Each structure stands twice: as structure tokens, then as C-alpha cells.
Amino acid sequence: MNGRQDELPTIFERSAPGRRAARPPRVEGPAMADLLGAEVLRSAPPALPEVSELDLVRHYTNLAHRQTSIDGNVYPLGSCTMKYNPKVHEEVAAAFEDLHPEQDPSSVQGLLELLGTLQDWLGTITGMDDVTLQPAAGAHGELTGILMIRAFHEANGEGAQRRNVIVPDAAHGTNPATAGMVGYDVVEVPTAADGEVDLAAMKAALGPDTAAVMLTNPSTVGIFETRIQEIADAAHAVGAQLYYDGANLNAIVGKARPGDMGFDVVHMNLHKTLTTPHGGGGPGTGPVGVKAHLAPYLPLPRVRQEVDGTWGLEETRSTSIGRMRSYYGNVGNLVRAYAYIRSLGAEGLANVAEMAVLNANYLRVRMREAGFQPAFDRTCMHEFVARPPEGISTNDVAKALLDEGMHPMTVYFPMVVKEAMMVEPTETESLQTLDAYADALARILQRAARDPGALAEAPTTTPVRRLDEVAAARHPVLRWSPRDEDGEAAAAAD
Numbered sequence: 244m245n246g247r248q249d250e251l252p253t254i255f256e257r258s259a260p261g262r263r264a265a266r267p268p269r270v271e272g273p274a275m276a277d278l279l280g281a282e283v284l285r286s287a288p289p290a291l292p293e294v295s296e297l298d299l300v301r302h303y304t305n306l307a308h309r310q311t312s313i314d315g316n317v318y319p320l321g322s323c324t325m326k327y328n329p330k331v332h333e334e335v336a337a338a339f340e341d342l343h344p345e346q347d348p349s350s351v352q353g354l355l356e357l358l359g360t361l362q363d364w365l366g367t368i369t370g371m372d373d374v375t376l377q378p379a380a381g382a383h384g385e386l387t388g389i390l391m392i393r394a395f396h397e398a399n400g401e402g403a404q405r406r407n408v409i410v411p412d413a414a415h416g417t418n419p420a421t422a423g424m425v426g427y428d429v430v431e432v433p434t435a436a437d438g439e440v441d442l443a444a445m446k447a448a449l450g451p452d453t454a455a456v457m458l459t460n461p462s463t464v465g466i467f468e469t470r471i472q473e474i475a476d477a478a479h480a481v482g483a484q485l486y487y488d489g490a491n492l493n494a495i496v497g498k499a500r501p502g503d504m505g506f507d508v509v510h511m512n513l514h515k516t517l518t519t520p521h522g523g524g525g526p527g528t529g530p531v532g533v534k535a536h537l538a539p540y541l542p543l544p545r546v547r548q549e550v551d552g553t554w555g556l557e558e559t560r561s562t563s564i565g566r567m568r569s570y571y572g573n574v575g576n577l578v579r580a581y582a583y584i585r586s587l588g589a590e591g592l593a594n595v596a597e598m599a600v601l602n603a604n605y606l607r608v609r610m611r612e613a614g615f616q617p618a619f620d621r622t623c624m625h626e627f628v629a630r631p632p633e634g635i636s637t638n639d640v641a642k643a644l645l646d647e648g649m650h651p652m653t654v655y656f657p658m659v660v661k662e663a664m665m666v667e668p669t670e671t672e673s674l675q676t677l678d679a680y681a682d683a684l685a686r687i688l689q690r691a692a693r694d695p696g697a698l699a700e701a702p703t704t705t706p707v708r709r710l711d712e713v714a715a716a717r718h719p720v721l722r723w724s725p726r727d728e729d730g731e732a733a734a735a736a737d
């Protein structure tokens with residue numbers, strides 16, 4: 244923002260020996276060394292900053308004010324569904340935080356019932372027969388799903404024959420990466436002029452060597468695949484499995500179900516569609532739903548209700564792909580999703596999809612009026628892809644948005660559209676906010692029209708200006724080190 248902001252000290256620089264917050268009275272009890280064994284104790288205390296409570300509050304409050312977040316303003320990051328997540332879900336999740344994953348199931352019946360119920364609901368929402376809550380993110384859900392598909396083909400004696408996974412060229416990078424990790428070759432199919440998958444190319448790619456087709460619907464260009472039934476039939480006709488990347492579930496939740504479209508496996512990004520703040524790399528959650536023929540391969544342990552009505556964990560199943568994550572998954576996020584579904588109900592979830600699609604179409608038309616060009620000029624789902632007028636770069640527009648106090652859209656993705664801007668306003672933004680975003684974008688284009696070099700300077704109001712992006716990627720400095728006498732930060736050690 245200005246020189247003073249830039250010099251915001253780190254928490255280590257605020258440290259002064261002996262300074263501290265309130266200290267509770269010492270409680271008599273067994274010594275730590277007796278409880279844990281002396282060999283696990285530190286010989287010297289860790290080099291933690293010593294600060295007062297006020298120093299601490301100021302440090303984090305000032306840091307929070309330096310970033311652009313959903314709590315501050317609209318955050319229409321396409322493909323990420325940066326919706327507002329009601330704070331009450333944090334309270335609900337906190338109610339479970341004292342449980343320990345090693346507790347005996349008999350002492351966590353309430354939690355297991357919650358997880359079992361959530362499994363059922365997620366199956367109902369996606370039209371799937373069974374669900375695992377284990378995977379820790381969407382990409383992890385993809386890995387789980389493709390491993391199950393591989394196990395299915397192997398059980399049918401077709402493991403060696405089915406070598407390929409078909410992925411559209413507009414897909415998220417995690418799709419081909421997942422297929423590659425599981426050992427498959429990736430076959431890419433192009434996007435047709437209308438924004439949908441090229442059906443003829445898809446049919447030509449399908450064959451007895453196809454293990455799976457991975458699709459996102461609506462796709463990453465925000466368009467619903469209207470020929471999905473035909474794609475599903477063609478895939479199943481050659482014995483391939485159809486995988487649904489559920490990152491865009493927000494567009495259809497409560498309205499349509501991947502299971503009814505012919506998908507065999509679905510992952511859901513709970514941190515996108517079903518509440519949980521994300522964006523800082525915090526814990527994600529990617530439950531996976533399957534049709535009955537894939538249920539034998541689900542990871543363990545599985546939450547299940549026993550015949551006597553109590554809740555327990557299924558720990559052994561010979562056909563399972565095994566354990567994908569410790570314990571039951573990211574339980575805090577599962578509790579948030581449960582609370583979100585309960586508070587919205589079936590009608591509220593359908594309303595999410597309706598408003599998300601309406602908001603995206605409103606902003607699409609307003610941006611077109613301002614001079615942006617839609618990549619596919621047709622009704623979109625919950626997001627759309629546009630580009631700036633000739634001669635103006637998407638990067639410059641994104642940087643200029645930061646000076647307006649607004650988070651940019653996703654930029655330069657998907658790669659099938661040059662200068663792509665992928666905009667997803669979500670259902671939680673009001674008409675006034677959408678108008679403010681469109682107005683800001685219109686102002687930016689007008690500035691660029693008056694003075695073609697004007698945007699090159701942006702952002703001018705943020706704590707840091709344009710970064711050397713190549714250096715940030717190639718030589719990232721990830722660790723603080725003490726400054727020397729001249730005030731220069733020492734080079735990072737690793």
C-alpha cells in the first residue's frame with residue numbers, strides 16, 4: 244500500500260526476550276517425560292517469537308488487511324467457486340475439535356452417525372450408490388476414482404488391455420496428471436466450436452483400450468455438455484468407465500445428477516460446492532461416489548451402521564484399493580458440509596445452482612456490453628470464459644482489478660482460449676456487487692482506451708506491485724531469516 248505497509252515486521256521481528264501473554268497457573272501432575280518418554284522431549288526450547296497478546300493481535304490483524312479475500316470483496320475465481328461460507332459452520336465444526344481419531348468408535352457414535360448420514364446425502368445429491376469421505380481434495384478424489392476403475396478392469400481380466408484415459412483439451416490439469424499417476428496414457432480430445440467436447444473425435448478415440456473418460460460437466464469453459472448421454476452410451480459400449488470431475492457441481496447441485504447422466508464415478512470438491520473456506524491451500528475434501536459395480540473397490544475404513552443400529556468402521560474388504568488417507572478424512576470439512584446441506588435443504592441447494600447460473604449469465608452479458616468478448620457466445624452455466632478487446636492483455640486487466648480492491652477472475656485458463664478470463668461470481672454475490680464488478684471492468688477498458696500504457700503500471704495500491712513471476716516460481720524464498728546489520732535479509736538457506 245505504501246512504504247509503511249511494506250515494512251510490516253514479521254512476528255519474529257516483533258519478538259523481545261521474555262515478553263509474553265497471560266500465563267495460566269502451573270497444574271500439578273505427571274511430568275511430560277514420564278508420560279511420553281524422555282527421548283521425545285526437546286533438549287532446548289524451540290526458537291519461537293516472544294510477543295505480547297497485543298503484538299500478536301496487531302500482527303495478524305494487519306496481515307489480514309493486506310490481502311484480498313472473500314470477506315473483503317467479490318472473488319470470482321473461475322473453477323474455484325469462491326462462495327461465501329457462513330461463519331456458523333465454523334462453530335459447528337469447532338464443536339467436534341476435541342475428539343481424537345484414535346478414540347474407540349463406541350465413544351464417537353454421534354460423529355460416525357453424522358459421517359454416515361453425509362455419505363448417504365452425497366450419494367443422493369450425485370445419484371451414486373455409495374460414497375467414500377476419505378480423499379483430502381478434488382485431485383485426491385480423482386486418484387481414488389481412477390485407482391478404483393483400474394481395480395475394476397483388473398478384476399475383469401482387462402487390466403493389461405485398457406491402457407488409455409480420454410481427457411478433453413479444456414480439462415483441469417489434475418485430470419491428465421491423475422491418469423498419468425495411475426499409469427495410463429492420456430488421449431486428448433478437442434473442444435468443438437460450440438464449446439462442447441468434439442463428439443466425433445470422442446467416438447473416434449474410444450476403443451477396447453480405453454479404461455476411462457474423464458469429463459467435467461459443465462465443462463471448464465462453463466458450458467453444459469448437452470450430448471452427455473450419447474458420450475456415456477458410446478463410452479459404455481466399448482467397456483470404458485465414465486469419470487465425473489465434480490469441481491463444477493455448484494452449477495447443477497439440486498437440479499441434475501451425474502449418476503443420472505451415466506457417470507460411474509464422481510468426486511465432489513466440498514470446499515467448492517458444499518462450504519469450507521479455501522484459497523490459502525487449507526484442507527480440502529474430495530469425497531468420491533460410485534455406482535454399485537465399483538463399490539467393492541472403495542477405500543477403507545468405511546463408516547457403516549451395524550445391524551444393531553450402532554455405528555462402526557469397516558476395516559477389511561479384500562477387493563478394496565486400500566487406505567487413501569489417515570482415519571476418516573478431513574473431519575472438520577465433513578462437518579461443515581453436513582451443516583451446510585442441513586441448513587439449505589433440497590430446495591436451498593437447488594436455489595444455489597439457479598442463482599449461480601443466473602449471476603454468471605448476468606455478468607457475462609454486462610462484460611460483453613463493456614467490450615469483452617465471450618469465448619463462446621451462448622448461455623453459460625455457473626461460469627464463463629471471455630477475453631479483453633484486441634491489444635489489451637488479460638494480465639493487465641487482472642492487475643488493474645486489484646487497484647479497484649477486487650480479486651481478479653481466473654486468468655489464462657483454460658488454455659484452449661487465448662487470453663482467457665474465466666469468471667465465476669457464485670450465488671452469494673448480490674446484483675449490486677455484480678454491477679460494481681462490471682463497472683470496474685468497464686472503467687479499466689476506458690482507461691486503457693484513453694492511454695494504452697496506463698494498465699502496465701497496475702497495481703499501484705497493493706503492498707507489493709508486479710512481481711518477477713519467473714523468479715517467484717524458480718527461486719522461491721519460503722523461509723524467513725534474520726536480517727543482518729545493514730537490514731538486508733540473508734539469502735534463504737533452502
Ligand SMILES: *Cc1c(COP(=O)(O)O)cnc(C)c1O
Pocket residue numbers: 322323380381382383414415417418459463488490491512527528529
Ligand atoms: C479445483 C479443480 C480440481 C482439483 O480440485 P482440488 O480440490 O483443488 O484438488 C479438478 N478439476 C477442476 C475442474 C477444478 O476446478
